Amino acid sequence: MKRVVIVEDETAAVVNLRSMLSAVAPDVEVVAVLESVEESVEYFSKSPSADIVFMDIHLADGDSFHIFKQVNIDIPIIFTTAYNEYALEAFKVNSIDYLLKPYKEEELRRALDKLYRLTATEREQSQKSREQLVASVQSTQLQTMLVRYKDKIVPVNMEEVAFFYTFDERVT
Numbered sequence: 001m002k003r004v005v006i007v008e009d010e011t012a013a014v015v016n017l018r019s020m021l022s023a024v025a026p027d028v029e030v031v032a033v034l035e036s037v038e039e040s041v042e043y044f045s046k047s048p049s050a051d052i053v054f055m056d057i058h059l060a061d062g063d064s065f066h067i068f069k070q071v072n073i074d075i076p077i078i079f080t081t082a083y084n085e086y087a088l089e090a091f092k093v094n095s096i097d098y099l100l101k102p103y104k105e106e107e108l109r110r111a112l113d114k115l116y117r118l119t120a121t122e123r124e125q126s127q128k129s130r131e132q133l134v135a136s137v138q139s140t141q142l143q144t145m146l147v148r149y150k151d152k153i154v155p156v157n158m159e160e161v162a163f164f165y166t167f168d169e170r171v172t
Contacts (some may be wrong), residue, residue, distance in 0.1 A: 002028045002112075005048070007055040007064060008080070009035045013101070017054060017080065017108075024109040036061045044071045052115055056089075057081040068093045076118070078111045 002025065008014050014033055021028045031050055034040045036059050038078035044067065053075050057064050065086075066074070079090045082101040090098050096118065144155045165172040 001050060002051040002115075003031045004028050005032045005043070005050045005053045005075070006030060007034045007040050007053060007059070007067075008035065008060075009056065009060045013080070016163065020105050020108050024105050025112050035059065037064065037066045040064070040067045041070045044073050050075050052112075053077045054080050056082055057086050064088055065093070075116055078115075 004021065006014055008017065008019060017143055018030060021030070032043060032048070034043055038061055040059075053073065055064050055077050057079060058081070063086075074094060077090075077093060077095045078097045078099060079086070079095055080099045080101060080103065096114055099107055099111060144157055145161070146153050146158045
């Protein structure tokens with residue numbers, strides 16, 4: 001049996017997730033439903049036993065990434081959110097999937113299948129790979145830029161740029 005924690009502040013979303021979980025994974029037991037950052041920090045600081053966390057990003061008292069700044073959660077996380085712009089941030093923590101609302105049962109099943117396939121060692125290696133990916137993306141800087149010059153487009157090294165000037169919707 002898989003023990004699940006749900007971090008979600010919308011009652012309808014909790015009811016929907018519980019319903020989908022019972023349909024795609026009847027062996028799952030929801031052990032806690034947490035509605036806020038504060039409640040989640042308190043819960044996870046007590047080191048509860050769970051196999052997976054389903055977590056919304058926007059909660060009533062802030063975004064769920066504030067939880068990770070206060071407590072270490074080494075349980076796999078599946079983010080369930082309506083916002084796609086947090087995907088990179090989600091992979092900095094122990095996430096194994098990112099489901100955009102409204103998600104379907106098949107997407108939930110796929111995410112759970114991914115969890116079941118991963119052993120503890122694989123999850124640890126996956127976390128290291130995610131950390132390396134995030135570091136790589138964050139360290140990538142724009143080194144050249146294509147600039148229109150007369151009737152051509154030429155590459156310019158960013159080290160050679162002193163400033164940009166905009167006038168009448170044109171950048172110089």
